[in-house]
Amino acid sequence: MENKSVERRRYAVPACAISEEGGTVTVRVEMPGVPKEGLEIKIEGNELSVLGERREAEARGLYLVRERRSDSYQKLFTLDDSISREEVEASLENGILTMRLQVKEAAKPKRIEIA
C-alpha cells in the first residue's frame, strides 16, 4: 500500500473540545502560537484535518526552562454522514481555532405533530 504521508514529521496533538447545540457542532482546538496564515483546514471525504504551523522565531539564547513544545499541530477528525460538508465556519482567536459545523437538515430529529 502506498503511504499517503510524504514527509514524516513530529506533530503535537492539540487539545480540543467538541460540543453540540441546536444542530451546530462546535469544535474548539487549542493551538497557541499559530497565526491565521499557518492554518490549514481540509475536508477530504470523511476526514476533517487541521494543520497548524507554529510560526515563531526561535529565540536565541540559553534555555533555562523549556516546557513548551515547538512542534506544529495536527489533528484529524472523522465526520459523520449527518454533517454538512458545505457549511463549515472557522475562526481563530487568541490561539484557539473554533469551527462550526452544521448537522444536515435530513439528519435532525423531526418532531411529528399528532393530528
Place this chain on the structure above:
Amino acid sequence: MDLVKWERPAATDLWEAFDGLRGELDRALDPFRVPDVAGLFDRTTAPAVDVIETEDEYIVIADLPGVEKKDLELSVTGSLLSIRGDKKSEQESEKRKFFRKETWVGSFNRTIDLPDRIDSGRISAELADGVLTVHIGKREEAKTKLIAVSVK
C-alpha cells in the same frame, strides 16, 4: 495540552511511591523530557513556559490559548515574575452537549524565579496568537562584562 496539569504525587500507598520512582526514572531517561518546574504557591494547573537567557535580557514565553489581555496579570517582585490570569470558557448553556473536552478553563498562576536581579524598569510583554512573551532586562551589574587584560 498547553496548560499543563501538574500532579502532586500522593504518598498514601507504598507501592504508589515505587510507581512514582519508576515513572521518575523513565522520565529522566526520556529524551523528550519536560522538566518539572512549578513554584511553591502555584496552582495545580499552570501554563507551560520557556525561560531564555540572552546577553542583556530574560525572555519568558508562555502558552496561554484563549486568554484575553484583560484577564491577564503580570507582576514582578524582586526576581520573581508572576503570571496569573483567567481562562474563560465560551458561552455555556444547558442545552450544549459535550462529546469531548480536553480543554480546561479557570484561573492559573505561575511564578518564575529568575536567576539574577532584574531591571524592573525594562519589562515589556506582548500577547499574540495565544502566546505571551515577556522581555525582562537585566540590571547593568548583572550583565557579563568583558574586561580587557593587557599582557605586558
